[in-house]
Amino acid sequence: LLSHCYKRNMDVRTGFIVSLCLMGLTCAEPVKYLDCGSKSGKVATVDITPCASQPCQLHKGQSYSVNVTFNSAVESQTSKALVHGIIAGVPVPFPIPMEDGCKSGIQCPIQKQQSYHYLNSLPVKTEYPAIKLVVEWELRDDDKQDLFCIRFPVQIVS
Ligand SMILES: *[C@@H]1O[C@H](CO)[C@@H](O)[C@H](O)[C@H]1NC(C)=O
Numbered sequence: 829l830l831s832h833c834y835k836r837n838m839d840v841r842t843g844f845i846v847s848l849c850l851m852g853l854t855c856a857e858p859v860k861y862l863d864c865g866s867k868s869g870k871v872a873t874v875d876i877t878p879c880a881s882q883p884c885q886l887h888k889g890q891s892y893s894v895n896v897t898f899n900s901a902v903e904s905q906t907s908k909a910l911v912h913g914i915i916a917g918v919p920v921p922f923p924i925p926m927e928d929g930c931k932s933g934i935q936c937p938i939q940k941q942q943s944y945h946y947l948n949s950l951p952v953k954t955e956y957p958a959i960k961l962v963v964e965w966e967l968r969d970d971d972k973q974d975l976f977c978i979r980f981p982v983q984i985v986s
Pocket residue numbers: 829873875895896897945947
């Protein structure tokens with residue numbers, strides 16, 4: 829998507845398109861993340877939309893789309909997502925509407941050496957406190973090993 833934006837850069841509509849990208853409206857920008865021990869896969873990119881500047885500002889009452897592109901090193905019939913919010917070093921379970929990775933853009937069974945886009949949404953409830961925290965997102969295979977484990981900082985805002 830980003831390269832698509834840059835190509836459009838040459839266009840007459842440059843300013844318009846670029847400012848849309850900057851506002852995070854049409855272009856997903858790869859998010860800076862830490863790998864927290866992806867064992868049975870390798871992460872290529874992480875996109876959060878919308879996320880205009882980093883750390884991503886998550887507005888209460890809104891939902892954000894998450895797109896993790898990874899390569900699997902194993903075969904797996906299943907995949908299960910686990911999300912935690914790490915607040916002052918303590919991981920707190922963060923409920924997501926769909927835990928089944930096989931219903932989140934991944935066609936199961938997962939094949940070895942195949943690239944996948946894991947697509948899910950991150951709903952930010954109004955009752956969440958307005959704080960900075962680190963989101964830890966894991967996707968586990970049949971053997972409960974992480975196909976990916978990523979950490980990225982976010983800021984919850986009112
Ligand atoms: C997910 O991200 C990848 C890599 O940036 C991109 O190629 C793909 O189109 C994205 N998928 C969606 C549905 O946004």
